[in-house]
Amino acid sequence: MVDAYTMLDTAAGTADDVCLALHDAEGIAEVHAIAGDFDVIVELTGDDPRDLLETVTDTIRPLEGVGTTRTYVCID
Numbered sequence: 001m002v003d004a005y006t007m008l009d010t011a012a013g014t015a016d017d018v019c020l021a022l023h024d025a026e027g028i029a030e031v032h033a034i035a036g037d038f039d040v041i042v043e044l045t046g047d048d049p050r051d052l053l054e055t056v057t058d059t060i061r062p063l064e065g066v067g068t069t070r071t072y073v074c075i076d
Helices: 013-021 049-060
Strands: 002-010 027-033 040-046 066-073
Touching: 002 013, 002 049, 013 027, 013 040, 040 049, 049 066
Parallel strands: none
Antiparallel strands: 002 040, 002 066, 027 040
8 A cells, every 4th residue: 555645736716626526536535725835735545656646647637726736655
């Protein structure tokens, strides 16, 4: 099992909509609107790193309002 966190920069006023769209998506364990340098944090889970890549590229990035993403893979 591989876990990671992806930080999302979203367009103004879209963080809640992005969270709702991702809430029940496959490969996503948790999603929260946050304060700070990014607007949304997503906890990803998969069997291998390619699963995480697929979730980010196919599920997260195409969403309306999603800009920059940064993914941090857990190593422990």
